[in-house]
Amino acid sequence: MEIIQVVGLGLIATFLILVxxxxxxxxxxxxxxxxxxxxxxxxxxxxxxxxxxxxHLAVQAHVNQLFLTTILKIIGIAYITEFGAQVTRDAGQGSIAAKIELSGKILIMVMAIPIITVIIETVMQILPT
Structure with missing residues (x-):
């Protein structure tokens, strides 16, 4: 039912905006x-x-909390970046929207460095020397 409310709100707002x-x-x-x-x-x-x-699933699977927290922050950055870029595009500022998206991508890479490091270290331990 919630999607009907969201779509309804969106359609009403769109109609009002056009008027x-x-x-x-x-x-x-x-x-x-x-x-x-x-x-x-x-x-x-x-x-x-x-x-x-x-x-809860991470605790049951004995996953390091740092990894889950980092992944959730990355997802949050992605959503907030997308929202900000869309609002900026709606205002007719496509070039600023592109800069917001670039900033989001860079921040995601920065946040992902610890996870990438662990993955590379794990692969290096698995590979024969």
């Missing part, structure tokens, strides 16, 4: 941004539930 856009483009942009934020916040509870399940 308002010619008279007050700034308000249309603000409405689009607020709608996106409302949708994002409404899903925050679902995201928290997913994180709890993943933490």
């Amino acid at each position: 308002i856009k010619e008279q007050k483009p700034v308000f249309a942009f603000l409405l689009a941004t607020v709608t996106g934020i409302i949708i994002f916040i409404s899903l925050a509870g679902k995201i928290a539930g997913i994180v709890k399940i993943l933490e």
